[in-house]
Amino acid sequence: MYIKDYVEATYATLVKQPGTNTALASLQRYLSKRGLTKLYPAILRGLAEKIRRKQVSTLPVVMVAREADLKRHEIEIVQALSKLTSGGEHEVRIDKTMIGGFVIKNRDTRIDRSYKNTLLHAYHRLTDRV
Amino acid sequence: MSTIIERIKKELEAIETTTATEEIGTVIAVGDGVAEIEGIKDARMMEMVLFDDGEGKSLKESMEHTSVLFGLVLNLEEESVKVVVLGDGARVREGMLVRRTGKLLSIPVGKNIVGRVVNPLGEILDGKGAITAERDMPIERVAYGVMERSAVNEPIHTGIKAIDAMIPIGRGQRELIIGDRATGKTVVAIDTIINQKYEPKETRPICIYVAVGQKDSKTARIVRELEEHGAMEYTIVVATSAADPSPLQFLAPFAGAAIGEFFMEQGMDALIVYDDLSKHAVAYRQMSLLLRRPPGREAYPGDIFYLHSRLLERAAKLSEELGGGSLTALPIIETQEGDVSAYIPTNVISITDGQIFLETDLFNKGIRPALNVGISVSRVGSSAQTKAMKKVSGKIRLELAQFRELEAFMQFAGDLDEDTKKRIESGRRYTELLKQDQHATMPFQKQVISIFAANAGILDGAPIAQVRVIEQEFLALIERDKAVFEKQIETERAISDEAAAELTQMIEEFKKTYAHLYA
Numbered sequence A: 001m002y003i004k005d006y007v008e009a010t011y012a013t014l015v016k017q018p019g020t021n022t023a024l025a026s027l028q029r030y031l032s033k034r035g036l037t038k039l040y041p042a043i044l045r046g047l048a049e050k051i052r053r054k055q056v057s058t059l060p061v062v063m064v065a066r067e068a069d070l071k072r073h074e075i076e077i078v079q080a081l082s083k084l085t086s087g088g089e090h091e092v093r094i095d096k097t098m099i100g101g102f103v104i105k106n107r108d109t110r111i112d113r114s115y116k117n118t119l120l121h122a123y124h125r126l127t128d129r130v
Numbered sequence B: 001m002s003t004i005i006e007r008i009k010k011e012l013e014a015i016e017t018t019t020a021t022e023e024i025g026t027v028i029a030v031g032d033g034v035a036e037i038e039g040i041k042d043a044r045m046m047e048m049v050l051f052d053d054g055e056g057k058s059l060k061e062s063m064e065h066t067s068v069l070f071g072l073v074l075n076l077e078e079e080s081v082k083v084v085v086l087g088d089g090a091r092v093r094e095g096m097l098v099r100r101t102g103k104l105l106s107i108p109v110g111k112n113i114v115g116r117v118v119n120p121l122g123e124i125l126d127g128k129g130a131i132t133a134e135r136d137m138p139i140e141r142v143a144y145g146v147m148e149r150s151a152v153n154e155p156i157h158t159g160i161k162a163i164d165a166m167i168p169i170g171r172g173q174r175e176l177i178i179g180d181r182a183t184g185k186t187v188v189a190i191d192t193i194i195n196q197k198y199e200p201k202e203t204r205p206i207c208i209y210v211a212v213g214q215k216d217s218k219t220a221r222i223v224r225e226l227e228e229h230g231a232m233e234y235t236i237v238v239a240t241s242a243a244d245p246s247p248l249q250f251l252a253p254f255a256g257a258a259i260g261e262f263f264m265e266q267g268m269d270a271l272i273v274y275d276d277l278s279k280h281a282v283a284y285r286q287m288s289l290l291l292r293r294p295p296g297r298e299a300y301p302g303d304i305f306y307l308h309s310r311l312l313e314r315a316a317k318l319s320e321e322l323g324g325g326s327l328t329a330l331p332i333i334e335t336q337e338g339d340v341s342a343y344i345p346t347n348v349i350s351i352t353d354g355q356i357f358l359e360t361d362l363f364n365k366g367i368r369p370a371l372n373v374g375i376s377v378s379r380v381g382s383s384a385q386t387k388a389m390k391k392v393s394g395k396i397r398l399e400l401a402q403f404r405e406l407e408a409f410m411q412f413a414g415d416l417d418e419d420t421k422k423r424i425e426s427g428r429r430y431t432e433l434l435k436q437d438q439h440a441t442m443p444f445q446k447q448v449i450s451i452f453a454a455n456a457g458i459l460d461g462a463p464i465a466q467v468r469v470i471e472q473e474f475l476a477l478i479e480r481d482k483a484v485f486e487k488q489i490e491t492e493r494a495i496s497d498e499a500a501a502e503l504t505q506m507i508e509e510f511k512k513t514y515a516h517l518y519a
Helices: A005-017 A020-033 A037-054 A068-072 A074-084 A115-127 B002-012 B059-063 B162-165 B186-197 B216-228 B246-264 B279-288 B304-312 B343-351 B360-364 B387-417 B418-433 B444-455 B464-481 B484-491 B496-514
Strands: A062-063 A089-093 A104-106 A107-111 B022-033 B034-038 B047-052 B070-076 B081-086 B098-106 B107-108 B135-138 B176-179 B206-214 B235-239 B269-275 B328-336 B354-358
Touching: A005 A020, A005 A037, A020 A037, A037 B022, A037 B098, A037 B343, A062 A068, A068 A074, A074 A107, A107 B304, A115 B059, A115 B279, B002 B269, B022 B047, B081 B176, B081 B246, B081 B484, B098 B360, B107 B246, B162 B387, B162 B444, B176 B186, B176 B235, B176 B343, B186 B206, B186 B269, B186 B328, B186 B354, B206 B216, B206 B246, B216 B235, B235 B246, B246 B269, B246 B279, B246 B304, B279 B304, B279 B328, B304 B328, B328 B343, B387 B418, B418 B444, B418 B464, B444 B484, B444 B496, B464 B484, B464 B496, B484 B496
Parallel strands: A062 A089, B176 B328, B176 B354, B206 B235, B206 B269, B269 B328
Antiparallel strands: A062 A104, A104 A107, A107 B022, B022 B034, B022 B098, B034 B081, B047 B070, B047 B098, B070 B081, B107 B135
16 A cells, blocks of 8 residues: 555545544554554654645635736626535635736635636637747 | 737637636655645546646745646555656645646647647747647547548658658558667658659648657757758658657657647648657556556556557548548667567567668668568558559569579689579669669659669679769659659659650660660
8 A cells, every 4th residue: 555545545534524633543553553654653754644624624715916907807706606515604815916807716726817817818818829 | 919919819808707616736755857746536548637836935936937837646555546747747846736737638730830849738938929720639649540541541751762662561560670779770760851842732741750868969950951952841840859858758659640640630641650659658658657657568567569650540541521631650679689579579560550660780781771672561552552663662572582692602613503693683683673762752653664674684794883873874864854744654653655665765776875884
């Protein structure tokens, strides 16, 4: 088994039976029985990373270049948010590199109406890079 | 200038104002050109994804990269997908966003791709400006089925006498060129491409040379040679060097096949050279091991046979209803110490419709092309051979077969009877006649005349050293005095009885006039 498989298995155990100590103690026992105790730190690191990724905010994120853009694109943002989520709650982040427009991210989907990416795509197409 | 302004205007008009959603993922691990991505749940096998390395960077910084970084989905796993990076893997970072493109990997092809050098993604390598794409051809696709094909019935002339006479190749066939390193495998393939210049423009096949993991210097030399012989006019080079990432090397033959199919589907003929599939198998093995697919024999993945069979199955002769186009494949395999029973050679031998064996011993003896005509075969090509060639090649095949049997007795030449000695001498003359220099391909009609003359006894009594001189002199004589014969064979593809009689007469006269060559 790869470290990744141990991470997945331990994570699944943790989800099913909350109580970190029991799950980790059985993992330690299992590894020492097979002489694989060396893997324990790496598995723990992988597990921590997986938990961190799973705990990332589930709220949609609206990114704009400046706060004024929230007002400017209000209607479009509301429309876009309704596509991605049923509730209106969202987090707002400022990213000056976007130049203008907005980006909405919700888990594995994104609506990108930033000026930066629009210009970048046009540049790539004009220079035959796409 | 106005064209650029027009293009910019079009781009501005095309800027999307809709709020379309796109599926994104995040790189969770990356190494050795393989990235593991979490998020893009609906991704499909062989789909292209785009690495978005512009997040958090200014527009100016994002524009600094000379190319867009694509990835190819190759493993769909429970929690994530594994993607091979088609470019500089060092640009991929953990946490980087990845966008689905929704497009299966394809290559933009247009008629003006002919004469160009591109990489497997269709990116230009020769700096000669953009290629106008007419269609996006999928790199992976299912080959044409039985009902969509017709029998191989037209020859593709290599310009190499030994091959055209005894191992004929038909349009739509797959003929393997196999041999150790430095036995002239690439030369046979390149000569075949060069020889297509003798074909009439309307039936001339478009040639595609696919360099898989070759040295850049070798590819550059080949392109230069093709240019010098005027062959780049109808040739496309798909190049990947040994320094390119393994996914690009893996894709190169498939990209070449996609280009060939573009022309085949337009009713044209195409010829594709895969140089070579041994390196292709090695690249695929590397990629598969990095993707943690289970290794099999010689550490190749279990589907290595399927990889090559689905690639070579794309060579086809289409039915008349589908335009009658064809794609002929000349895959090359490099053996180690002449071992044709290794894994990849046996696989490809069993997939193809015949093999051309090149041997180091013959090469070192000065027999070039170093073709072993005894074990080389063409399974479907004979039905595509022209009447003229069929008529003359029967005898040469028989003579050489007898010669090979008697070859072992050659060292006891003194004790042999006259008949055996005669057969050995004849075999040696035929062997000499079949020698050809690099890039000295011979049009089919000249080959027919040359072999006809040998069968009619023009070489009888000639010293071995003079065989090729006699051949050249006789062909020059025909060109000077009876060019009509060549024209007739070229157009009618057969030798009439009258022409045969007249040629025999000319041979008799030639032997008298050029008696000094027989001394």
